[in-house]
Amino acid sequence: MRFLVTTGFRATSVLFGLLLATFLSSNAGAVSFDEAYRALQGVDEDFVNSGTICEYVARLELQKEFPPSRHEVLIGVSYLVDDQVVGELDVVIQERVSRTIEVIGEVKCWKNLESGLEKANEQEQRFRTTLADVASSLRFVKFDGSRGTLMPFERATFVSNLEHLSIGQKGARAVGYDRELEMSLEELMDLRKKLMSGSRKSGAKKR
DSSP: OOOOTTTOOOHHHHHHHHHHHHHOOOOOOOOHHHHHHHHHSSSSSSSTTTTHHHHHHHHHHHHHHHHHTTTEEEEEEEEETTEEEEEEEEEEEEEEETTOOOEEEEOOOOOSSHHHHHHHHHHHHHHHHHHHSGGGGGGEEEETTEEEEEEEOOOOGEEEEEEEEESSSSTGGTOOOEEEOOHHHHHHHHHHHHHHHHHHHHHHOOO
């Protein structure tokens, strides 16, 4: 595995590399069902899209290993060319000091894990190709319902040896994913159901 070490950010980049190596080789950031429920029951999200719960839980696990004081973990960042959405990055990890993005990821909690991994790899390649070919017209937006917030990303924000993580539910590493969540697909769907039930009682929430 290679890590970019740039003049002026050497210590930060080396530390990031060590954290990433730990992240890939262990499940130190594991989040339990109860912990995830407590953390997510107040978020402004309706979880109608079944894949959304996996992205949120992935972010919780990542935030344990990449603390908010040093990194920002974003989920659901769309990228556009000529104002047309081309794709979405499920996970983006940005280093706060250098403002560079060194890790992106796709979260696929599918019943067929092999198909999910194939889709994740396809999406990674699409983004890399887009980044290389049409960088000048590329824009990044974080959507909140119908409203979008333009993100201050450009080609130079992404390091040249950008790392990609494929993340799935428990059992995903056995079929080739880089990372698996602590919870099984059934547990994740139960968590989604519980959060949606609580949301209906307190008033519908929209992304």
